[in-house]
Amino acid sequence: MLTTIARYFNPSEAQILCARLQADGIPASVADDQHMMANWALAGALGGARLQVPEAFAEAAAEVVRAYHAGELEQDLIAEDPSAAERCPACGGERLEKTVPLGQRALLLASCLAVSVPFPTQASNYRCLACQMRWRFSDIEAAGQVRQPT
Ligand SMILES: [Zn+2]
Known part of the structure; x- marks a missing residue:
């Protein structure tokens, strides 16, 4: 019997965590994500996409999900690849504020009102809390350099 260990209103996030659990040898699956993508208005009624594992793996899977939400998996990645x-890009500070650009927010609102399907957004505006520098994710090129304005 499958046990739901987490629910997500972003089906992609559920699928990514499912893949992470599978990589750890946990036979995970996602339920209701297809319904959400076909009819977003059902998402609330369904309670989101369900990340599920067999009961025998529930404790181990819950620990991976907890580590993900605590940012521990990201820290593991950074330890392997700084x-x-x-x-x-200016001062090397790690305390960053990330926001969704206004255009994406407007598109999200418009798509929800027009077709009841949310447009996926991404926080791509950055502000360094140390030196107050602002940049967009798209301004970053390889090696973490800010593209010079053209
Ligand atoms: Zn800075």
């Missing part, structure tokens, strides 16, 4: 850390 270039994966998001840093201010």
Whole structure:
């Protein structure tokens, strides 16, 4: 019997965590994500996409999900590959504020009102809390350099 260990209103997040659990040898699956994508208005009624595992794996899977939400998996990645850390290109600071651009917010609202399907957004505006520098994710090129304005 499958046990639901987490629910997500972003089906992609549920699928990513499912893949992470499977990589750890846990036979995970996602339920109701297809219904959500076909009819977003059902998402609330369904309670989101369900991340499920067999009962015997529930404790181990819950620990992976907890580590994900606590940011521990990201820290593991950064320990293996320091270039994966998001840093201010000016001062190297790690305390960053990320926001969704206004255009994406407007598109989200418009798509919800027009077709009841949310447009996926991504926080791509950054502000360094140390030096107050602002940049967009798209301004970052390889090696973490900010593209010079053209
Ligand atoms: Zn900075």
